[in-house]
Amino acid sequence: MKFAPIPYGRQEITADDIEAVQAVLQSDFLTQGPVVEAFEQAISGYCRAGYGVATNSATSALHLACLALELGPGDWLWTSPITFVASANCGLYCGAKVDFVDINPQNYNLCPQALESKLKDAKQQGRLPKVVVAVHLAGHPCDMRAIHALSEQYGFRIIEDASHAVGAYVLNEPVGSGRFSDITVFSFHPVKIITTGEGGIALTNNPDWARRMRLLRSHGVTRDPDCMDQAPDGPWYYQQVDLGFNYRMTDFQAALGLSQLQRLDEFVSRRQELAKRYSRLLAHLPVTLPQFNPETRSACHLYIIRLQLDQILVSHRAVFEELRTQGIGVNLHYIPVHTQPYYRTMGFAPGDFPQAEKYYTEAMSLPLFPGMSDQQQDRVVTALQKALTL
Structure with a gap:
């Protein structure tokens, strides 16, 4: 199907x-x-x-x-x-x-x-x-x-x-x-x-x-x-x-x-609910999940995971492409700005900001929006589990 x-x-x-x-x-x-x-x-x-x-x-x-x-x-x-x-x-x-x-x-x-x-x-x-x-x-x-x-x-x-x-x-x-x-x-x-x-x-x-x-x-x-x-x-x-x-x-x-x-709080509440559900469903997978600060309320615009590449046999790119092949619209937020060609002309170079660059090699944004159903989220989780074990 x-x-x-x-x-x-x-x-x-x-x-x-x-x-x-x-x-x-x-x-x-x-x-x-x-x-x-x-x-x-x-x-x-x-x-x-x-x-x-x-x-x-x-x-x-x-x-x-x-x-x-x-x-x-x-x-x-x-x-x-x-x-x-x-x-x-x-x-x-x-x-x-x-x-x-x-x-x-x-x-x-x-x-x-x-x-x-x-x-x-x-x-x-x-x-x-x-x-x-x-x-x-x-x-x-x-x-x-x-x-x-x-x-x-x-x-x-x-x-x-x-x-x-x-x-x-x-x-x-x-x-x-x-x-x-x-x-x-x-x-x-x-x-x-x-x-x-x-x-x-x-x-x-x-x-x-x-x-x-x-x-x-x-x-x-x-x-x-x-x-x-x-x-x-x-x-x-x-x-x-x-x-x-x-x-x-x-x-x-x-x-x-x-x-x-008028629906802002409703949107945020549903995003938070989906984020918590992701964290529960993905807890057993070799990925690093988002951390939430108890002193803040996140708007949960994105749900970003980081692949634990030392725990899997496939590359960051391979996981991304497999998910896209399965119709899962993953994205990557963001490519470090200092590595963009325009900024490299100003003297920035790889290695300048190592934490940002390491993040880029592992990060992936999973689908998240208020109208997302639990069934759609289950599809994302199943597809990710499959992509991690190729």
Whole structure:
């Protein structure tokens, strides 16, 4: 019997979602209308943050966050090598230099001990980072308390790249509250926890940073008389006061996000249930399972295993390809950024971040999404067991 393929991630769209989008499509405003602001307020309210600035992608939100923190030429941005390239590229967009901090081998996030060691060396060399981007890989929050303590000691700003982690909690506070960071960014890509199709948001408690991100989101153009260098000529008047971008979210995207947000806790709960079930079903296999910190609530965006290659007779690639052959949409998050050709031209080389590189040789993301059935998950487990014993 041939089964339908199981993707590694998938959006869940209901009739209510479709109705919410249709309502905007039949309204007067498809973009730059009231629904975007309503979505911003809803997300910031859920996360207990002061301000939200919605964008057309999380990449755009990361760029705006860096600009709000005045990252520029001569500055350094540090982040994890195990992330999507956008977490590092946002620094390059601003003309800054980028470096990486190796990962914790237990949770695969940026390692606070490695960060502290690198900060000590950087202080002696006069090249401390202006911004550290802490990536919550797979929806598992970083040790933000430790990273924040280091920021107070060494004077850097913190952006949480929480693209995987809307709905996650740290010490009973939602990721995005800003307790341990300056700006938090979420992604609403279709495979993420909730979706707007494409889209992102930057949350902050600083009104000046929020105001600057809003300005730069829309070409650096304003109609606010208080921001202009001369009195308006008339009600039609606007001024470009900075070099901005078109990073705006549409109202129909925001409407989808608002509708999805009502089911956020339900989505996270189902993801957690599936993750626990995976951990139970896979416990006897030669794989290293994810570890969950009791001080946090993971959003469980991904379920990443690591193959114990010394315990099996097949290669990492062979297991991956066999699962794909069986219709199991495994993936690999991520190729270490410093090994990408573009970053190698900056002087990065294999061996620079050994924990990240070892992770890459063993890691595999198994399918996980709220609409996944127990039967589909059983198929994944059976297929993995077969692939490990080829």
